[in-house]
Amino acid sequence: xxxxxxxxxxxxxxxxxxxxxxxxxxxxxxxxxxxxxxxxxxxxxxxxxxxxxxxxxxxxxxxxxxxxxxxxxxxxxxxxxxxxxxxxxxxxxxxxxxxxxxxxxxxxxxxxxxxxxxxxxxxxxxxxxxxxxxxxxxxxxxxxxxxxxxxxxxxxxxxxxxxxxxxxxxxxxxxxxxxxxxxxxxxxxxxxxxxxxxxxxxxxxxxxxxxxxxxxxxxxxxxxxxxxxxxxxxxxxxxxxxxxxxxxxxxxxxxxxxxxxxxxxxxxxxxxxxxxxxxxxxxxxxxxxxxxxxxxxxxxxxxxxxxxxxxxxxxxxxxxxxxxxxxxxxxxxxxxxxxxxxxxxxxxxxxxxxxxxxxxxxxxxxxxxxxxxxxxxxxxxxxxxxxxxxxxxxxxxxxxxxxxxxxxxxxxxxxxxxxxxxxxxxxxxxxxxxxxxxxxxxxxxxxxxxxxxxxxxxxxxxxxxxxxxxxxxxxxxxxxxxxxxxx
Amino acid sequence: xxxxxxxxxxxxxxxxxxxxxxxxxxxxxxxxxxxxxxxxxxxxxxxxxxxxxxxxxxxxxxxxxxxxxxxxxxxxxxxxxxxxxxxxxxxxxxxxxxxxxxxxxxxxxxxxxxxxxxxxxxxxxxxxxxxxxxxxxxxxxxxxxxxxxxxxxxxxxxxxxxxxxxxxxxxxxxxx
Numbered sequence: 001x002x003x004x005x006x007x008x009x010x011x012x013x014x015x016x017x018x019x020x021x022x023x024x025x026x027x028x029x030x031x032x033x034x035x036x037x038x039x040x041x042x043x044x045x046x047x048x049x050x051x052x053x054x055x056x057x058x059x060x061x062x063x064x065x066x067x068x069x070x071x072x073x074x075x076x077x078x079x080x081x082x083x084x085x086x087x088x089x090x091x092x093x094x095x096x097x098x099x100x101x102x103x104x105x106x107x108x109x110x111x112x113x114x115x116x117x118x119x120x121x122x123x124x125x126x127x128x129x130x131x132x133x134x135x136x137x138x139x140x141x142x143x144x145x146x147x148x149x150x151x152x153x154x155x156x157x158x159x160x161x162x163x164x165x166x167x168x169x170x171x172x173x174x175x176x177x178x179x180x181x182x183x184x185x186x187x188x189x190x191x192x193x194x195x196x197x198x199x200x201x202x203x204x205x206x207x208x209x210x211x212x213x214x215x216x217x218x219x220x221x222x223x224x225x226x227x228x229x230x231x232x233x234x235x236x237x238x239x240x241x242x243x244x245x246x247x248x249x250x251x252x253x254x255x256x257x258x259x260x261x262x263x264x265x266x267x268x269x270x271x272x273x274x275x276x277x278x279x280x281x282x283x284x285x286x287x288x289x290x291x292x293x294x295x296x297x298x299x300x301x302x303x304x305x306x307x308x309x310x311x312x313x314x315x316x317x318x319x320x321x322x323x324x325x326x327x328x329x330x331x332x333x334x335x336x337x338x339x340x341x342x343x344x345x346x347x348x349x350x351x352x353x354x355x356x357x358x359x360x361x362x363x364x365x366x367x368x369x370x371x372x373x374x375x376x377x378x379x380x381x382x383x384x385x386x387x388x389x390x391x392x393x394x395x396x397x398x399x400x401x402x403x404x405x406x407x408x409x410x411x412x413x414x415x416x417x418x419x420x421x422x423x424x425x426x427x428x429x430x431x432x433x434x435x436x437x438x439x440x441x442x443x444x445x446x447x448x449x450x451x452x453x454x455x456x457x458x459x460x461x462x463x464x465x466x467x468x469x470x471x472x473x474x475x476x477x478x479x480x481x482x483x484x485x486x487x
Numbered sequence: 488x489x490x491x492x493x494x495x496x497x498x499x500x501x502x503x504x505x506x507x508x509x510x511x512x513x514x515x516x517x518x519x520x521x522x523x524x525x526x527x528x529x530x531x532x533x534x535x536x537x538x539x540x541x542x543x544x545x546x547x548x549x550x551x552x553x554x555x556x557x558x559x560x561x562x563x564x565x566x567x568x569x570x571x572x573x574x575x576x577x578x579x580x581x582x583x584x585x586x587x588x589x590x591x592x593x594x595x596x597x598x599x600x601x602x603x604x605x606x607x608x609x610x611x612x613x614x615x616x617x618x619x620x621x622x623x624x625x626x627x628x629x630x631x632x633x634x635x636x637x638x639x640x641x642x643x644x645x646x647x648x649x650x651x652x653x654x655x656x657x658x659x660x661x662x663x
Binding site for chain 2: 033034035038162164168169170171172173174176178179182183186189190193194197201204205208209211212223224227228229230231232233234235236237238239240241242245246249250252253256260263459460461463464468469470471472473
């Protein structure tokens with residue numbers, strides 16, 4: 001953008017003040033050059049399919065078949081095969097939906113919010129994180145679509161999408177559930193578009209490499225999706241503007257999506273749901289769970305493909321710190337909910353929270369608190385952050401904890417509402433358990449296909465943040481070199 | 488003999504390309520381009536490119552999206568089949584806002600991407616530059632300047648001289 005031209009001549013005041021040089025963090029270790037990045041990232045796609053990939057793919061496909069079987073059985077039989085019954089008519093389906101949607105949010109945070117905040121470390125991890133977002137939205141969408149039982153009603157006019165039904169009546173646009181349809185479908189669509197726009201230059205690189213290698217079929221396929229991208233700076237100028245605008249609109253989008261998801265509960269009058277803290281609390285929780293999942297995926301990927309120079313310890317530190325910050329926010333929200341339940345002097349609200357911690361579902365509450373509030377506190381310690389195995393294990397706990405958070409909110413409030421005569425106890429059926437278990441397979445299948453066929457890292461963005469990319473030569477990166485030699 | 492599309496010169500480093508672009512700009516060429524594997528900070532100014540027009544598409548898309556949401560909900564709930572829900576007015580911009588907000592974002596995204604494709608003239612699967620044998624490195628680690636033969640200042644010998652003078656390597660003509 002032309003407004004950046006002023007950075008060649010520094011303000012005169014700098015000579016007087018003589019500020020201490022602030023070293024820039026090294027984002028690609030070991031002084032790697034442009035060509036190394038291309039070879040490393042393209043090499044993953046171009047090399048022969050490794051044996052472990054086939055094993056993982058086989059296992060993932062087997063696990064995914066549980067979802068397929070569970071859903072087929074559900075459609076053939078009816079929603080009664082799930083464990084819902086009065087008073088808990090919303091259970092694992094919405095728990096799983098919110099769980100998966102929340103996971104997606106870290107991808108958008110990395111690609112959009114960190115882009116606006118100029119956090120350059122996002123470049124190495126944004127592609128897989130965005131892929132994670134899309135696949136998580138796919139897994140999330142399964143549940144609301146299938147919980148209607150006769151799924152054709154989810155797409156027929158008059159149910160979800162804005163067309164009148166057979167009686168000519170339209171949707172109730174006052175309902176947060178209808179808002180959710182728009183929020184989630186917009187989120188899915190914009191995530192795919194954002195991801196695809198980011199991919200175009202890298203697909204161009206793949207096309208050129210396959211052309212040079214003489215593999216014309218692959219060159220055609222990648223070339224088709226690269227849209228004839230040729231790295232022209234006149235095109236880059238528009239491309240960067242488009243990317244910036246997409247980041248700018250994806251930021252309010254991601255915040256609004258989980259806000260609307262939280263409205264599904266907050267607008268209802270059920271004790272424990274009807275609170276104004278829900279939108280920020282849900283957004284923080286979503287980002288927390290998403291970073292847990294990003295690291296769950298990224299750390300094995302880094303180890304298998306030896307990507308330590310691209311995903312450095314600095315990247316892991318940053319991700320751990322965001323997990324710590326959002327986990328602590330979630331912990332604050334838990335305590336604030338308790339405080340308001342007492343301070344609000346509403347006996348039903350007060351009972352709900354005592355019941356969550358000490359009632360029939362006490363175990364789920366304490367799993368939630370342990371995993372979400374205690375686990376991230378380990379990330380205060382550098383020794384922990386540097387032990388990638390330990391980080392990975394802690395992230396698994398984060399994933400588990402955030403699933404339980406949604407379970408606690410949904411099941412405990414419904415099972416113990418106003419009248420003791422309508423109380424009940426919900427436990428999932430085996431079909432429900434298998435269906436949810438299988439979504440991890442669906443997610444893994446999609447993610448494995450992604451790392452096999454798509455450049456896993458945005459090469460053009462990583463190249464732009466290494467010192468050699470600086471058009472003003474070596475004067476900027478003395479600090480960076482010094483920092484690295486210290487380390 | 489085939490028609491010449493233009494003349495291409497290679498540069499090995501980002502600063503070399505940056506300074507060369509400033510000189511080509513100052514020499515008064517208008518139909519030329521830099522081919523780079525990644526967006527270079529400040530190169531737009533060095534080439535004399537004006538601010539992108541993509542935001543205009545985005546703004547139009549956003550306004551359309553917001554109006555679509557409001558109109559759809561008013562039309563459906565207050566005009567086509569007026570329906571009383573909870574004794575509230577048939578239409579209020581308050582309850583219509585969340586959906587209009589999401590549609591603003593959806594339409595902005597589509598308009599931005601459509602706008603980017605339009606102003607960049609993509610998809611364009613055939614382009615003389617794509618055919619050039621040196622092109623494989625343009626999306627990898629090398630930088631190029633292409634000056635088109637259709638530029639009013641283009642002159643085969645003088646343009647080649649300019650590119651040599653500013654440090655261009657492997658200078659070659661590319662065919663249409």
